[in-house]
Amino acid sequence: MKNTLEIKNLRAGIGGTEILHSLNLTVPKGQVHAIMGKNGSGKSTLAKVMSGHPDYEVTGGDVLLDGESILGLEPDVRARAGLFMAFQYPSEIPGVTIANFLRAALNARRPEGEEVDAVEFYHHLYAKMDLLKIDRSFTSRAVNDGFSGGEKKRNEILQMAMLEPKYAVLDETDSGLDIDALKIVSHGVNSLRGPKLGILVITHYQRLLDYIVPDVVHVMVGGQIVKSGPKELALELEKKGYDWVEKDLVAA
């Protein structure tokens, strides 16, 4: 389907162990969906399988970006097709400055010989940094190298803002952020919201969803989406815990 990110009966795992068991999820452009779920339920696995991490095997199902399967594509091709992932644990890239990294990433999206104009690039970069209240001195620092936990997360959103994806998966972007930073980052994400972007936020905390208000909340248990509902579902979860959903499952 056009304008949706669809995950259909997805089965995937690592080292011969299946972690995602026939998972279904659809995120249309213009919406924000949240996934909540216990530690180890497979949330990060889902994010990495979608982005093509080489360690994971897909054993069934499909992931469709605007109706086209992306499972056979290299990670960079998926990224250029419009899929972005904010990592739960972003890698450090020593020696490569944020400015050079982002410029290379933008150039990779353009035809050869039509590189981004340097002045325009910095203009754009500074605007996004201001939005996320990131000091300009960071442009010449190596990507995530020696960054604090919170700085890394903020840098993920900076990259998202610069690369303008069609679909973004934010894996626990809130963890490690202090209260002020949480507000700033949420404000940043909200400013990117719009009809051209579908967002999937993975989080453990209702607090993030107070700032980035989701259209739909999904509950993940044991590698499957077991319950979906409006934003109030997150509140209920916070009150009652995951046991409540699991019991519900058994009862059903």
Added chain:
Amino acid sequence: MSETEPKEKPDLAIDQDIGNFSYPEDYAFDAGTGLTDKTIDYICDAKDDPDWVREFRKKALKVFQQKPLPTHWASQDLQNIHFDDFRYYLSKGAKSKRTWDEVPDDVKRTFERLGIPEKERMFLAGVEAQFDSEAAYSNIKKAVEEQGVIFVGSREGLKEHPEIFRPWFGKVIPTADNKFSALNSAVFSGGSFIYVPKGVKVKHPLQAYFRINAENFGQFERTLIIVDEGAEVTYMEGCTAPKFDSVTLHSAVVELVALKGAKIQYITVQNWSPNVFNLVTKRGIAHEEAEIKWIDCNIGSRLTMKYPGVVLKGRKARGEVLSIALANNGQHQDTGAKMIHAADETSSNIISKSISIGKGRATYRGLVHIPRHLKGCKNNTECDALLINTDSRTDTYPAIVTRGEGNSVQHEASVSKVSAEQIFYMQQRGLSEGQAMSLSVNGFVNDLVRQFPMEYSVELKRLIDLEMEGSVG
């Protein structure tokens, strides 16, 4: 220095076709294979060498035959060199033959990507034995000749300028320095001879590239550069385009002499095809307040052994080696630097960066010698290694020998890795695997490359990009 080497022959992923040339069997132009007194006579006759050179060569041959291979510390791969199978001299008429159609496609693509002009491609691919760059070259040649600079081939140098050539030739690097300097001394041909008169500062870098037609890419190049008091010159050896040669053993000797207050900068990009053994001896003597700087980048070859050195002979002399080595699958870059302090207040600086990819192997081997009786000497040594994927290995043997109180030595070493996780992270942002590796490598060498001349650093970056693209499986 002691070291245990792996006994097994390294896994060499070499495209044998690259060196696949055929020779016309015409001994009028060819000394045949193997190396004997007769080979030397053949070379001397063909080159019309003066008697003193013939004698020099023959003595060197004896030294070569007596000296063992330095296998107690070097790569076991040296034992795969079968000296009797090589041709030690091919005159112009006997250069290898192959047609442009026989040149592998990836080689052609590489030339294209590097923007090498059509005519030069033919030469570099080994299709044409000669490349006529007289037009480009003559302008610079004329300009420097007006300043009294001599810039000729080594053969012309020893014939036309013996009064300057002879006193220094073989003095910086004696024949018996090592087995390969002896080999070169026996069979050398090609290379440059440069003399820069007192006080002359040569503006443009002198480039061997412009002298391709003067058999500069010889197998056994012999270069001698003498820079007189207060004079300055930059010399660029080779070019960044890969050179596909018919011969797989290369052994050059380069001697530099910087007289009082002189400055020499010697720049190399080594990009031999991956079947070449490249065993080079490079050394300079820096007199009082003189400065010798080696910028040395090794990208190609199967095995390179090269440790540019400076003998700091006069007070306040300065020596520097800035080097980058890139060892891809099937390659071993065994490189380093030697600084021999022989006067007070001399200083030396060594910065070495190596990158190992896949099964590639990079070794840094250094020697810094500061004897007890000297005062106010300084050395700074930095060795950084970057490993891309887990199979790579790197070794560092800094060997800094300092005696005496009044000298200062600083040594730093680091090893960093680009993991699969880092590559994935970069790919997730839209960079291909090759681009991701290139970006990491360029980031790693960047602070060093910034000190290189502009046009050179641009070419080097392009070359790294190409090399990284090629290393993606």
